[in-house]
Amino acid sequence: MKTSRPIRALISPAAMLHNYRLAKRHAPNARAWAVIKANAYGHGQWRAVEALRGEADGFAVLECENAVALREAGVTQPILLLEGIFSARDVRAVVEYRLTTVIHCLEQLELLVRGGRFDAPVAVCLKLNTGMNRLGFTALTLPKAWETLRQIPQVDVTLMTHFAEADGERGIDGQLERFQTMAGDWNGSVSLANSAAILRHPQAHGDWVRPGIMLYGSSPFAEQSAAELGLQPAMTLESRIIGVQELVTGDRVGYGGTFSAERPMRIGVVACGYADGYPRHAPSGTPIAVMGQRTRTVGRVSMDMLACDLSAIPEAGIGSPVTLWGRGIAGEVPADEVAAAAGTIAYELFCALAPRVPVEIGEI
Secondary structure (H helix, E strand, C coil), X not given: CCCCCCCEEEECHHHHHHHHHHHHHHCCCCEEEEECHHHHHCCCHHHHHHHHCCCCCEEEECCHHHHHHHHHCCCCCCEEECCCCCCHHHHHHHHHCCCEEEECCHHHHHHHHHCCCCCCCEEEEEEECCCCCCCCECCCCHHHHHHHHCCCCCEEEEEECCCCCCCCCCCCHHHHHHHHHHHCCCCCEEXXXXXXXXXXXXXXXXXXXXXXXXXXXCCCCCCCCHHHHCCCCCEEEEEEEEEEEEECCCCEXXXXXXXXXXXXXXXXXXXXXXXXXXXXXXXXXXXXXXCCEEEEEECCCCCCCEEEECCCCCCCCCCCEEEXXXXXXXXXXXXXXXXXXXXXXXXXXXHCCCCCCCEEECCC
């Protein structure tokens, strides 16, 4: 989509590939599902596939129809359905298109068994609930799951769980111990590690790891930056200054007048607002870059515009480039910093990128 408005998102396939390779270096003995759910965290499913299909061991998606589309587009690697199957049609697709499906409850397992004809091995990730308490079999329901699985003549099982605090102080020890207890003498394939566990908990790498947010250049840790981890930003949101105002002390900016100039100031108005996916709740002081210099936002974010402080950048004016997040021609502003200022996480920024924002492929 082309538009005369100066905002754009730039997606870097090279950064995604770099970040995938970094995940593999951290878990050299494991295969890695490239998690491309939620339209590759806002980066575009097909862009991510094209960036990674030459090296990815497998892809992980949410919807069965997306998995089928990948197969029909010639993707030959394993494809994982992260939430599993929801209908008999899904079961038929799993069999016909050789998909790997998560099974997290008895209802899904019975749906799979009722699916009928299995002319080839069916690949299943049996999900165990080890403390996340979203999806998965418990110690009480797992025996029934194993009993039901035996009704399928050819089944390739991987045991899976998901860590709730791999990025936090409590870490994974409690969940990992529970997983090992539930798994018993299981010596088959396991898939445990998300991005945080890949980077911080090598004891959980197992046979398949699942890099998600790290593929897109964001840190899974609040206290450690993406750059410190060696990650590269895969999305840059950039725009330009479309207006300039000179303020005197006491002048207010934007809806509600939430920002008041503490001294004479020069502010720039940027063609980017919450209708583009920028967080409306981002407060004054959120980092932004203009013409290669870091500065701050001021006032409330509007639907189509936001304001920034140009007082220390006298050369900036209408048409000057702005980086909202990522690595742009106006400078680098980590998405994690913008997200932290707004009280959220980079996942939300990426996924919220609006359809009206033109997307281009390229490198800075």
